[in-house]
Amino acid sequence: MNHAQVAFVASIALPFVVLVVLQRALSSSLNAAGIHFSDLILIGLPKDVNNPEMGSHTFEELVVSTKAYLHAFDVPGVGTVDVLSPPFIGTLAVLLAAFVWTTLFQKSRPKVLDPTKWQTFPLTQKTQISPNTAIYRFTLPTSTSILGLPTGQHIQVSAEINGKDVMRSYTPTSSDDDMGHFDLLIKSYEKGNISRLFSLLKIGDTIKVKGPKGQFNYTPDLTDSIGMIAGGTGITPMIQIIRAALKNPLDNTRLSLIYANVNEEDILLKKELDTLVDTHGANGRFKVHYVLNNPPTGWTGGVGFVSKDMIKEHLPEAGIPSKILMCGPPPMVSAMKKHLDELKFPQPRAVSKLVDQVFVF
Numbered sequence: 001m002n003h004a005q006v007a008f009v010a011s012i013a014l015p016f017v018v019l020v021v022l023q024r025a026l027s028s029s030l031n032a033a034g035i036h037f038s039d040l041i042l043i044g045l046p047k048d049v050n051n052p053e054m055g056s057h058t059f060e061e062l063v064v065s066t067k068a069y070l071h072a073f074d075v076p077g078v079g080t081v082d083v084l085s086p087p088f089i090g091t092l093a094v095l096l097a098a099f100v101w102t103t104l105f106q107k108s109r110p111k112v113l114d115p116t117k118w119q120t121f122p123l124t125q126k127t128q129i130s131p132n133t134a135i136y137r138f139t140l141p142t143s144t145s146i147l148g149l150p151t152g153q154h155i156q157v158s159a160e161i162n163g164k165d166v167m168r169s170y171t172p173t174s175s176d177d178d179m180g181h182f183d184l185l186i187k188s189y190e191k192g193n194i195s196r197l198f199s200l201l202k203i204g205d206t207i208k209v210k211g212p213k214g215q216f217n218y219t220p221d222l223t224d225s226i227g228m229i230a231g232g233t234g235i236t237p238m239i240q241i242i243r244a245a246l247k248n249p250l251d252n253t254r255l256s257l258i259y260a261n262v263n264e265e266d267i268l269l270k271k272e273l274d275t276l277v278d279t280h281g282a283n284g285r286f287k288v289h290y291v292l293n294n295p296p297t298g299w300t301g302g303v304g305f306v307s308k309d310m311i312k313e314h315l316p317e318a319g320i321p322s323k324i325l326m327c328g329p330p331p332m333v334s335a336m337k338k339h340l341d342e343l344k345f346p347q348p349r350a351v352s353k354l355v356d357q358v359f360v361f
Contacts, residue, residue: 109146110145111147111176112141112145113147113209113212114210115210115213116210119209120208120209121206121207121209123137123203123206123207124138124139126201129185129269130187132189133185133187133188133268134199135184136183136201140182142180143179143180144179146176146178147174149176149211150218151175151219152171152217152240152241153171154170154212155209155213156168157170157207157209159194166194168194170186171236171240172184172236173185173236173239173240175240185233185235185269215353215354216352218245220248220253222323223253223323224254224320225253225255225321225322225323226245226254226316227316227322228241228324229257229260229311229325229327230257230258232260234327234328235268239269239272245285246279246285255285256289256314257286257288258291258311259288259291260332261291261293264292267290267292289301290302306332306339307339312343318340318343319344322357323357324359326361327360333360348360
């Protein structure tokens with residue numbers, strides 16, 4: 001069982017165990033003090049049928065006696081606790097909310113993807129982030145639906161172009177934390193097929209999607225360190241993994257990214273990447289090295305193409321438990337394979353598998 005599975009089981013079991021133990025301890029202690037919830041059936045009946053002057057059992061008497069005891073409730077191993085105090089009630093409410101969330105709400109989030117059939121989803125929002133690149137948001141069937149895509153995998157998008165069905169693979173930048181929609185970061189090319197089609201989409205237009213697809217499935221216990229080499233929109237599988245790893249407090253994986261582009265304005269999601277470095281860089285969890293072919297004046301990052309020396313300086317070495325992930329234009333990926341071979345990394349397969357140290361998306 002991996003860390004994520006342990007955390008999920010614990011999130012259900014711990015609140016349940018705490019509530020059961022608390023209920024039993026509370027019930028046992030109240031009974032020992034002579035306070036029984038079964039006394040509720042006595043309300044309105046005489047305390048002593050032979051002495052009517054003693055009066056009848058009242059609800060107010062039961063409440064007063066119970067309150068007095070709960071204000072000084074003895075918890076074994078802890079001491080006296082005021083069960084009716086705001087801090088205690090607040091803690092109990094948090095535990096109860098966690099239990100309800102994990103057992104009820106999480107189950108109500110239907111997964112939409114089906115690897116055996118094509119489904120259509122409408123475009124509801126388009127956010128332009130550069131002259132030829134945008135984030136396209138598509139709506140899922142319900143506000144609580146999730147895509148159901150494992151971290152690191154992708155979807156297939158299909159369209160009929162010039163009488164032929166054309167398919168391309170894309171990795172959403174959103175995750176299953178995002179309910180009711182999914183996002184695709186697409187760079188459109190004038191001579192592209194599917195990518196150009198995206199640029200022509202209008203709000204309300206639909207795309208056909210099938211998935212999940214792919215051999216990679218990120219989990220917190222996958223490896224100690226992950227080095228990433230991305231070019232252009234090859235950042236999409238990387239950002240999905242980076243977000244998943246850094247938001248998980250149980251994940252200690254160290255991440256390092258070399259991100260190559262032509263011009264500074266081509267760097268996608270730079271603001272988010274820089275914010276993640278500011279948040280997680282000091283503890284060594286995440287670092288980024290940008291590389292540009294045409295750097296502006298005063299540029300402090302890498303210049304030219306990604307080199308063997310850049311990989312050696314900024315990414316994990318071959319001799320430690322690590323993985324190298326690559327996604328970008330084919331010429332770039334081919335060049336990186338040669339650099340990695342010279343740095344003693346194993347040759348990647350034609351179709352990468354999760355067990356491989358060098359994985360190409």
